[in-house]
Amino acid sequence: MPIDNYIFLSLALFCIGIAGVLTRRNAIIIFMCIELMLNAVNLLLIAFSKMHHATAGAVNPDAGINGQIFVFFIMVVAAAEVSVGLAIIAMMYRNTHSVDINFLNRLKH
Amino acid sequence: MSNYVYLVPLFPLIGFLINGLARRSLSRSLSGAIGTVVIGASFVVSLMIFFQVKQVGFEPVTVPVFSFIQAGKLNVAFAFLVDPLSVLFLLIITGVGFLIHLYSTAYMKEESAPDFAKYFSYLNLFVFSMLLLVLGSNYIILFIGWEGVGLCSYLLIGYWFKNIDYGNAAKKAFIMNRIGDFGFLIAIFALFNEFGTLDFAEIFKQAPTVSTATITAITLLLFVGATGKSAQIPLYTWLPDAMAGPTPVSALIHAATMVTAGIYMIARSHVLYNLAPVSQTVVAITGTATILLAALIAVKQNDIKKVLAYSTVSQLGYMFLGLGVGAYTEAVFHVLTHAFFKALLFLCAGSVIHAMSGEQDIRSMGGLKKYLPITHITFLIGCLAIAGIPPFSGFFSKDEILTAAYGKNPLYYVFGVAGAAITAFYMFRLYATTFLGSFRGSEKQQHHLHESPLAMTLPLVVLAFFAATAGFLGIPEVFAKHANWLGQFLEPVLAGGAAQPESIASSTEWLLMGISTGLVLVVVGYALPRFRKHPELEEPRGLGKWMRDKFYVDEIYDALIVKPLNALADFFNQVIEKKVIDGLVNGTGRLVQYSSRQLRYLQSGQVGAYVLLMVIGMVLLFVVQLFLRK
């Protein structure tokens, strides 16, 4: 599969994620959009990993494996982030009974 | 001689220092004595120098005192130049100065002791400055004296500083002089630029090598300086106002000495003027115009000192006319005779004012002849001298100038004679109104009338003597061959510059003299009886009003220069400074504050907006990247 298919697919997913962040006010949905962005990156990384493997696999059987390892770490970090993020959102909900990010705007200017 | 020439200015300086610093502890008589004696000492030393200079075969000497300014090729020595011209002025200054100091000891009696000492210290400082002026061997020393006399004039005009008008007159004198100095200074810079030195001797030696245009510019600038100091058009208006000072000051500074500084300076620079015919013409025309303008104004003045002041301006005009036509010796001669008769006239006026308890308006005088006999006689001699009636001194000097002027251009002569006639007219108007007829002042004044003390009358007598006889120092060639002592004396300095009387036939000269003398006598004959019987007491009308109001020159200056300048200053102060420049500076500050207020609305507090701005930022960066790749 040509790599640019993956590139543009990932970009599309990524930008949908960004558009989601921009258009939604629900903190949880925004967070999910960010997760979508991360997944787009993951897909791109794995595609690149296989691309590099296709190029250099003959010389080095492990070529490209680092991309997949990176994805693994992204998932690890994402998991940690989710736990913290949801805790923060929950805390906010506890205080305000809302997950609207615009509900809180004491801090401005 | 080089050993003691410095004593001449030193004595007055010492007098100034003693009187100035110890004025609180000196009694009146002591400070008066100090002030007078130092001038007398100077006079004695000057006389000694004079006799040396007079000897045959004398060469001008430069006496260095110390090195004054040294920077690059500018090397100004504090040095004195002794030659016939400077010595002649030394004698006038110290001689007349001594008499006036003496006169002052009596005239200023009513001042408190410190003020009295202050007065004498100023007077001494003036003499010191004036001596520097004429002794200086280069333009810097000349300029030091030049400014120094201006300062003393300022201080003395404003001597009675509590009167705002007197202060204003002092200020006006100083500033008018400064305007002249502006030209003088630039002339000095130009001289230095052209010759690389400011020494008279050096400059005059090199002068012929410089282009006429340059010399013309320099001489015109020097003349600007001279018009300031010597009260010529257009800078003459300060001199009549300067009469605010004590009368002896008017006699010394504003008649006999300081105002002739301009004549001295031009005579000193005559080598340059000879090379610049255009400048000479300008000088002559200015002089002629001043003669007529000042004389006309004097006709309608009622303040005794004002009349004399305008007459001074007018007489100075004669001297400039002389300078302008190249008759330097004659101009200096007129300086000499004028010093005597004008100092005399002023001192007489002082005596009158003294007797009249400060009254200066001639309309309140009249018939003083019987109360002030000495003053009356001496004043009359002064009038005769200034009117140019033979054989009084004024006749010789004035006629020599007029003759020389005729040689240059008969028009000068015509105007000069007209001026002489007007001079005779107003002087005798003054004389008749003051001394003849009947007394018109108040009872109290009449009761108080008395002849002045000896200290005042003695100088009058001495001056009257010289005013009557000084003319014989420079008898024109037509009277007697080689009788012109002054011309011979000044020959080494002013040689080559002297007018060419030879070009005029002696018969013409006789005729010219006759015309002017006759005209003057006719005028005197008309004026004397007219003003004795009918002194002019009512307000003048028409042209007379214009003349009385000095042709509104002061008002014109005010409207043309002072007011616009003040308006410009106000505009700068109120608009440019506060609004434009400060406004720009503060505006920058305000702009920052304004941007700050606006920019902070970017910080809307909403995550969505923040992310959007970040995305826009990214997009922009990529756009830049795309452009860079292209």
Add this chain to the structure above:
Amino acid sequence: MSATQFLFWFLSILALFSAIMMVVSKSPVHSVLWLIVVFFAISVHYVLLNAQFLAIVNLIVYAGAIMVLFLFVIMLMNLNAETEPLKNKWLKITGVIGGGALMLVLVAALKDADIRNRIAETNKGEIGLIHNLGMALFKEYVIPFEISSVLFLSAMVGTVVIGKKE
């Protein structure tokens, strides 16, 4: 069109469609479900690229654990379409334009990329298998692996700090 190609296009369209649906769904629960669909599609992509381990992890960790966590929180807060806060229409448009513009410039930036014609190999290559990944992870990548523990530790402490009742 080979099966791989067909699958690729199908999965891509599915992923994009689900992603869009996730963004536009009114109800948060629907969003979560659409997102799970995206994750599934991506996981299948991983399988296509012969990265089985990550495909499985993606399913278990993302679609399973993480999304369930999301769902759980949403349920807990009782969020639904009605409680969804409304966003200004203009902001929505600008949001879409912003995302689109970014997409546009990125595509523009990448369209000249000289690696576009290179191939990402599908259905073959051993690197994505658990054995190889495991070897790499515990040999060369042991340091980051160990260090991630600090990350988890801090996340744990953080969650406790935030969540603890005072």
Add this chain to the structure above:
Amino acid sequence: MNSIITSAVLGVIMMFSGIFLKKNSSIVLLAILAMVALLAMAILEMSGFHFFPVETHDMLYFDVFGMFFNCIAFAATLAFFLLSGRDIAAIGHNPGEYFALIFFVLCGISIASSFNSLLMLFIGIEIFSIPLYILTGSDKRNLKSNEASLKYFLMGAFSTGIMLLGIAFLYGASATGSFFLEDLGIGKNAGSPMMMTGLILLMVSMAFKVSAAPFHFWTPDVYDGAPTVVTSFMATIVKAGAFIAFIRLFKDAFGDLKHNWQIFIAILTFFTLFIGNITAVFQQSVKRMLAYSSIAQVGFMLFSILGLNVMAQEGILLYIAVYSLATIGLFAILTRMKDFSFQAFNGLARQYPVAAFSATIFLLSLAGIPLTGGFMAKYYMIASVMETGNFFWLVVFALLCAAVSVYYYFKVIQAMYFKEGPSQELELSPAFNVLLISLALLIILLGVFPELLIDRLHIIYI
């Protein structure tokens, strides 16, 4: 490795301290001792004592620059603990955990100062970001703190996404498919569109972390909302850590491609200076003003990336040291005040001359007045860029902005010295005063003899 492991272990220790130590003061004391130990470890590491000989497989690379930075950061943290330890413990009910989180942050910073692979960069940055999300929200009852935390978290996660996309592109564009810094900027793809895309994306995310405009929007709100002590920490040490990662990344990975990306850094610098300085002018709260000023300071720090020469590296360390010390000192005073408005500072000099004097030195240093360290720091930044001969316009612009910055810094000085205000009760212990004044003197010392700090580095580079 000393710093990374020690800080992680100390973090764990602090985590459990709450169980054994009941009194806040003893926890603070423990934290200070731990910090001293950590600093000692860092210094020993720099002197060549590596206690943990771990094979890193090139994931980490410990050079003098990074180790030196660790020392500075730890020393600054020690000063922070000494001045504000009490206030950290007073944020909420979990003092031990707060300190633990701070140690984890330091662990992340140590990684960020020694990464040699984009993977470690990513992990390092996440390690110091996640605890910060928590610390920002640690004042749980305070809605401002909540809001700050949520904003910070959402935007931080978003920037992580950007960063990862950038890393992915860089990975794709690299010749052999590598995350090692030395492999990124070389090969036939160096400067290719994809690499540049990745580079810009990575740059954006780093700019976000160091709060460079126009990616700074979280900063004022988060700094304002977070508990003041946390702000102090975030604005100084954490920002410095992110900055070190930034400069390390661009120096080691893309140093040879300088000419391709300098213009972007220049653009960022321009906006950062402009927005930071101009917006600070109108702030009514000193705390928020300091937030903007921290953005403005980043503008100057970015010069080091623009210059990227010996002077830049020396200078940035000096800058970080001086800036951190001054800001920590200022925040320490601010923490003790109830009111953060400028008016609250009126007449402070009369009541608390020592604190006011120190604050003045701190502010003068931030404004870059000569004879304070702040001047030398700015000097290094400017000189390093001017050595390159480019971006002269930016230097001039920066100095114009510096003049603007004088305005808002001096507003505080004017309030303290030249205005009268009501008396207020601040708890400033003698020890606190001594610490403040020593910090101030240290800043002056660094202003007069900046080489005391950086000559070591200079010897190594030349």
Add this chain to the structure above:
Amino acid sequence: MVPVLLIGIPLLAGLIGFSLKDVVAKSWSLFASLLVLAVSVTGLCLAKNSTNLQFSIPWMGTLGSRFSIGLDGTGQILCLLTAIAFPIIFISTWKEDYKKARNFFGLMLLSEAGLMGVFLATDALLFYFFWELALIPVYFLASQWGGEKRIAATFKFFIYTFLGSLMMLVGIIFIYWHTRNQSFSLNAFYQAHLQMTNDTQAWLFWFIFVAFAVKMPIFPFHTWQPDTYEQAPTAVTMVLSGLMVKMGVFGILRWLAPVLPVGTYEWGDTVSALCIIGMIYASLIALRQDDLKRLVAYSSIAHMGLMCMAIFAINDIGTEGVMIQMFNHGINIIGLWIVVYLIEKQFKTRKISELGGIAAKAPALTALFIIIVLANIALPLTNAFIGEFLMFSGIYISKATAYSTVFVALAATTIILSAVYMLNMVQRVFYGPTNVRTENAVDIAGYEKFVLGLIVLIILVVGVYPEPLLHLGREAVANLLSKMYIKH
């Protein structure tokens, strides 16, 4: 050792001063300033023995900067001026009661140290440091002890000068990178222009010039000055106008004209034009001022314009004029400020319109003041005449500009204008009848007479026999000019 003492004594004394009791601070600072004066005079005597006048130790070696200071001809006159000025300032304001006097005097001494440093530094970075060290204490002095609107006024001053000095910093760094061995030393700077194109020098000129122009100040960078002078306490105003403005002239003389000779030639006409505009402009504004302090401030702008202009004449006469005039103007304007201070102290007003007739009540004050005023309008036999005459001559014969005649003609109009506004002021303040405010005026006390008398003495001595002072600068001027004559 002398230069070290010149900086060290006021610096240390200032720092010690902060810890002294308020009552002794005044005497302490007077003592310290007298000590500095003694050292400075010693320095003059040692002028031949140059080893004692140079001092250099390593400092910021990696940056190419050394702590090198030296008392040479260029700085000597100004060091002397500074050393003389401070005791005079302290004595003349002896009776003034300052709140927190120790801080006041401590800061004053610090600013003295900064000034000395500026005049002594032979290293560009060090020069810059001292430049700011002189500024900052003055800012605090003016802001803390000044008049009503002091905060805004002095802050404007601070921002203005700070911005200027930042521009100078850019210039310094730029030159630094163009020196052969990356050094800040004065000599390296003098060589640096060899590695620069003429265009570079031309634009670089302005970066450095702005700092000096703000300090002097040159139109249109001057608006900080009247406000600051008005608001600052008089002692500080004296430091500002007597000494600190000289930093600008000195800076051009030593750090700009010889360093960027081509730039200096290139912009000479432009700067001169600005100076002339400023001179006439300031003189005219001075004409309409009612506040004594503002009047003196504007007159100072006019005088400084001439000095700046004379430097750009680039010849020995003009430059020597500048050297001596820096000293003279310092002395004269301090004298003016003292009188303004005495008037304000006694009559509680600085408004010219509210004064009058003081001469009758305070003849000593009047006499001394009039001499100072005369010096200020450059009457011959006062010190300023020497300086102004040399400067005008220098400008007139300048080969560096094609418009020298026009320049002199225009600039010399200020000779007239200065007489107008100064005499106006004298007349309205001292002459005329007394009014309610001034009728109970008393003459000045002994120590005030002493101070003013001292100033008058300096004025007259220098005016009559300027040779010693001229001699002091002669060699330095030749030296500076030799660096600037590369074009001709």
